[in-house]
Structures are given as structure tokens and as C-alpha cells.
Amino acid sequence: MTDAPAETLRRQLEFLAELDALKSVLRQSPLANRSRRENSAEHSWHLAMFALVLAEHAAEPIDPGRVVALLLLHDIVEIDAGDAPIHATANDGTAPDRASLARASLARAEQAAAERLFGLLPADQGARFLALWQEFEAAATPEARFARALDRLQPLLLNTLAGGGTWTENGVTEAQVAERYGPAIRGGSPRLWQAAAALVRRHFAATSGSEA
Amino acid sequence: MTDAPAETLRRQLEFLAELDALKSVLRQSPLANRSRRENSAEHSWHLAMFALVLAEHAAEPIDPGRVVALLLLHDIVEIDAGDAPIHATANDGTAPDRASLARASLARAEQAAAERLFGLLPADQGARFLALWQEFEAAATPEARFARALDRLQPLLLNTLAGGGTWTENGVTEAQVAERYGPAIRGGSPRLWQAAAALVRRHFAATSGSEA
Numbered sequence: 001m002t003d004a005p006a007e008t009l010r011r012q013l014e015f016l017a018e019l020d021a022l023k024s025v026l027r028q029s030p031l032a033n034r035s036r037r038e039n040s041a042e043h044s045w046h047l048a049m050f051a052l053v054l055a056e057h058a059a060e061p062i063d064p065g066r067v068v069a070l071l072l073l074h075d076i077v078e079i080d081a082g083d084a085p086i087h088a089t090a091n092d093g094t095a096p097d098r099a100s101l102a103r104a105s106l107a108r109a110e111q112a113a114a115e116r117l118f119g120l121l122p123a124d125q126g127a128r129f130l131a132l133w134q135e136f137e138a139a140a141t142p143e144a145r146f147a148r149a150l151d152r153l154q155p156l157l158l159n160t161l162a163g164g165g166t167w168t169e170n171g172v173t174e175a176q177v178a179e180r181y182g183p184a185i186r187g188g189s190p191r192l193w194q195a196a197a198a199l200v201r202r203h204f205a206a207t208s209g210s211e212a
Numbered sequence: 213m214t215d216a217p218a219e220t221l222r223r224q225l226e227f228l229a230e231l232d233a234l235k236s237v238l239r240q241s242p243l244a245n246r247s248r249r250e251n252s253a254e255h256s257w258h259l260a261m262f263a264l265v266l267a268e269h270a271a272e273p274i275d276p277g278r279v280v281a282l283l284l285l286h287d288i289v290e291i292d293a294g295d296a297p298i299h300a301t302a303n304d305g306t307a308p309d310r311a312s313l314a315r316a317s318l319a320r321a322e323q324a325a326a327e328r329l330f331g332l333l334p335a336d337q338g339a340r341f342l343a344l345w346q347e348f349e350a351a352a353t354p355e356a357r358f359a360r361a362l363d364r365l366q367p368l369l370l371n372t373l374a375g376g377g378t379w380t381e382n383g384v385t386e387a388q389v390a391e392r393y394g395p396a397i398r399g400g401s402p403r404l405w406q407a408a409a410a411l412v413r414r415h416f417a418a419t420s421g422s423e424a
Contacts, residue, residue, distance in 0.1 A: 009407050012265050016366075017373055019261055020244040023254045032232040042235045045257035048284050049231055053224050053337070065277035068284075072260050125265070154228075161229055195221050 008122045015120040021079045028085040028169075032161035040075040040083060043154070047071040050150040057189045060142035070136045070147040073129060080113035081106065086155070086180055087170040110137075139187070149188025152181045156196050160203045167203075174204040220334045227332040233291045240297040240381075244373035252287040252295060255366065259283040262362040269401045272354035282348045282359040285341060292325035293318065298367070298392055299382040322349075351399070361400025364393045368408050372415045379415075386416040 023041040031038055048068045055064035075083075084106055114133050118126040135144045156177070159165035167177060177200050186193040235253040243250055260280045267276035287295075296318055326345050330338040347356045368389070371377035379389060389412050398405040 005403070006407075009266075009269065009403070013369065013407065016258070016262055016265055017244060017369060019258060020370070020373070023243055023250065023258075024245065024247060031235055032229060033236065035236060038235065039254065041254035041257045042251065045253045045260070045284065046228070046231060046235075048257070048260060048280075050228055052281060052284065053228055053333070054221075057221065065280070068260075068277070068280055069264060072257065072264065072280075121265070157225065157229060158232070161232070191217070191221070195218075195225065 011120060011122050012125075015117070018079065018117065018120060019076065022076060025075075025078045025083055027083050027155075028087070028166045029155040029158045030162040030165045032158055034162050038158065040078050044072055044075050047074075047147075047150050047154055050154055051147065054150065054189075054192065055146075057191045058142065058146040059187075059189050059191075060145070062142050062146050066141075066143040067147050067150075070132055070144055071150065073132050074136045074147065074151065076117055077110040077113035077133070079117060081109040085166070086152075087166055087172055146188040149185045149192060152184040153192055153196055156181050156185075156200065160199045164203070164207060168207075174200060177204075223332060223334050224337075227329070230291065230329065230332060231288065234288060237287075237290045237295055239295050239367075240299070240378045241367040241370045242374040242377045244370055246374050250370065252290050256284055256287050259286075259359075259362050259366055262366055263359065266362065266401075266404065267358075269403045270354065270358040271399075271401050271403075272357070274354050274358050278353075278355040279359050279362075282344055282356055283362065285344050286348045286359065286363065288329055289322040289325035289345070291329060293321040297378070298364075299378055299384055358400040361397045361404060364396040365404055365408055368393050368397075368412065372411045376415070376419060380419075386412060389416075 019041075022044070023039055025040040026037045027040055027043055029038045029043070030036070048071050051064055051067040051071055055062060055067065058067075114130055118130040118133070120126070121129065135141055136147055139145050139148055155166070159167050166172070172180075178197070181196065181200075182193060185196055231253075234256070235251055237252040238249045239252055239255055241250045241255070242248070260283050263276055263279040263283055267274060267279065270279075326342055330342040330345070332338070333341065347353055348359055351357050351360055367378070371379050378384070384392075390409070393408065393412075394405060397408055
């Protein structure tokens with residue numbers, strides 16, 4: 001072990017340099033102005049702002065700073081494992097057992113990514129970050145449940161702002177939106193789901209006349 | 213005043229929707245992989261990660277969560293006022309009095325942007341966010357000084373990773389790097405400046421043979 005201060009800082013800077021790659025991981029969601037798809041780094045910033053702004057609406061008492069940390073970290077594994085779209089298995093005819101295999105394979109890839117990336121850090125710090133990532137994944141705390149609610153609310157808001165976004169692209173119905181976004185958002189904040197459901201209703205009411 | 217809960221949430225969601233525009237504000241710094249310039253939203257995420265990872269190196273005792281909040285918020289004014297490059301006045305022959313006028317004009321534009329954007333929020337929350345932005349701008353606290361150090365360290369690291377970045381583009385010398393990045397980084401963390409200065413020395417030593 002050579003975790004002298006200089007070695008600690010060297011490892012931390014190497015980790016921070018590696019993180020730059022998250023800016024090149026593209027999500028399915030469009031920006032509100034529809035100019036391009038969102039990347040996972042700017043998505044994580046937007047989510048952290050959602051946490052700062054909306055903390056008062058959490059269903060359970062939370063530490064907002066912990067929610068912010070969970071959200072800043074939650075997508076880092078995508079540097080190795082890529083983004084997993086909400087509507088990935090909606091239209092590709094994948095049978096349920098194959099979809100389940102794909103989920104298990106993704107979970108393994110994300111676990112390996114977490115170990116490699118957080119393993120770049122000094123051991124104590126890497127273990128703390130890994131535990132935060134696992135807390136988010138497991139929805140194990142009030143903070144993680146609220147963070148996961150925001151992680152569903154943000155792309156929902158972007159889709160309504162962009163005139164449909166991934167819903168239009170994937171032929172997603174209003175009922176499917178409720179099914180795929182509702183449980184996570186309600187689980188962190190019934191009040192936020194109430195507001196989100198109203199935005200969804202308004203979007204589908206406005207577009208129902210203009211689509212097949 | 214109609215700040216009932218529903219109106220509070222409506223204003224907060226409007227603010228969060230407006231923030232999406234920060235993803236379209238381009239900075240001068242390249243990504244480490246040189247594929248494109250960085251935008252201010254992903255820059256803000258990266259900085260928040262710098263704060264989580266490097267908090268132990270702050271010169272003064274700090275609350276890391278407060279540093280994160282300052283960094284998440286610090287560039288929001290660029291939605292209206294644009295990004296102000298570090299090396300903007302280096303090569304354009306602008307006389308010092310004109311550069312000073314430009315700085316004053318930018319400061320007014322940023323103040324107006326802060327008032328408009330944070331003014332979208334419920335009054336109490338908007339005032340809290342405005343105060344955080346002003347704290348960062350004024351370098352008024354240990355947290356703000358550390359945040360400002362990171363805001364200089366991150367583009368320095370990107371430039372070294374990208375083989376020169378804005379330094380090469382603007383013909384910036386090693387001495388100018390020390391002058392433009394050193395005081396802010398040293399002011400928040402002498403230890404980080406020591407490490408950064410070593411990266412800068414290595415960069416200029418490696419490139420000095422290959423340039424005119």
C-alpha cells in the first residue's frame with residue numbers, strides 16, 4: 001500500500017479524468033429543444049438540480065445532499081456498460097425470458113463497471129462510492145427511492161417538452177407511460193407523480209388528434 | 213401571492229425545464245477525447261464530482277455538500293449571458309480599459325440572468341439560490357473559494373488530457389497558465405495547485421519541442 005497523500009491525489013485525478021467519458025454516452029431522451037439526444041453527464045447534472053429544487057416533495061424525510069450524491073454517481077457505470085433505455089424491449093419483439101436474460105447480463109456488466117471505475121479511487125473512498133451506487137440500485141433508502149423517482153421524472157418532463165420524444169419514436173401509449181414511469185415516481189413522491197400524470201395526460205390529449 | 217403547493221411545484225418544474233438550455237451553452241474547453249467542445253451542464257456535473265472526490269484537499273474546513281450546490285448552480289446564468297472564456301482577451305488586442313468595460317457589461321448581464329432565472333422559483337427558494345450564486349461569485353466563504361479552485365482545475369485537467377486544448381488554440385504560454393489558473397486554485401487548495409502545476413509542467417515540456 002502506497003496511499004501517501006500524493007498517491008491518493010494521483011488516483012483521484014485519474015478517476016476524474018476517466019469520468020469525462022460519461023459526456024459521450026448518449027441516452028434516448030432528446031433535449032427539450034430537440035437539437036440532439038441528451039448525454040448521461042448533463043442528465044446527471046439536471047437530476048442533481050431536480051433534487052435541490054424538489055426535495056420538499058419527497059414522500060419520506062430525506063437528506064437532500066445524499067440524494068444529490070446518489071444522482072451524481074448513479075450513471076457512472078454507463079461509461080463501460082452503456083445506457084439502458086426505458087423503452088428498450090417495447091418494440092423489438094423480445095420474448096420475456098430473453099428480456100430477463102438481457103437484464104441479468106446488463107446487471108453483471110454494470111457491477112463490473114462499478115468495481116473497475118470506483119476501484120480507480122483510494123480504497124476507502126472507492127468503497128464509499130460503490131456503496132452509494134448500490135444504495136441507488138437497490139432503492140434501499142428514502143434517499144435512493146426519491147433519487148429513482150427523479151430519474152424517471154426528468155425524462156418524462158423532457159418528452160413532454162420535446163413534443164413526445166422517445167414516446168413518439170417507440171409508439172408508447174399513455175397507459176405504458178403510466179406503467180413504466182408511475183411506480184418509480186410514486187414510490188419517491190406521490191405529489192410529483194400527480195403533477196407528472198397531469199403533464200402526461202395533457203401531452204396525449206394534445207397529440208391524440210394528430211397521430212394514427 | 214398564490215404560493216399554494218400546486219403553484220409552488222408548477223414554478224419549480226418551469227425552472228427545471230428552463231435549465232435544459234444550459235446543455236446547449238458551449239464552453240471553449242474540449243472533451244478529453246477531443247470529439248467536441250464541452251457544454252456548461254456536463255461541465256457542472258464534472259465539477260460536482262470533483263467536489264465529492266477532492267473535498268479532503270480544501271485549504272479550509274468545508275461542507276462538501278455546500279460546495280456541490282455552489283457548483284451545480286454557478287453556471288446557470290450562462291443560459292442568458294453565455295460563457296466567458298478564460299483566454300477571451302488574450303489574443304484579440306483589446307486594450308485593458310475595453311476589457312474592463314467588457315467585464316462590467318458581462319457582470320450586469322449575469323446579474324440580470326440570475327434575477328430572471330432564480331425569479332422563476334417560489335420566492336423563498338429563489339432567494340436562497342440567488343444567495344448561493346452570489347456567494348460563489350464573491351468567493352465569500354471557504355466553500356466558494358474551494359468551488360472556484362475546482363472551476364479552474366477542471367479545464368486545466370481537460371487541456372492536459374486533450375493535448376493542449378484552449379492553450380494550444382490561443383497560444384497560451386506556461387507562464388500565462390500559471391497566472392490565469394494558479395491564484396484561484398491555490399486560493400482553494402495549495403495541494404491541488406501543486407499537483408496541477410506538475411501536470412502543466414509536464415504538458416509544456418512534452419510539447420515545447422513540437423511547436424514554433
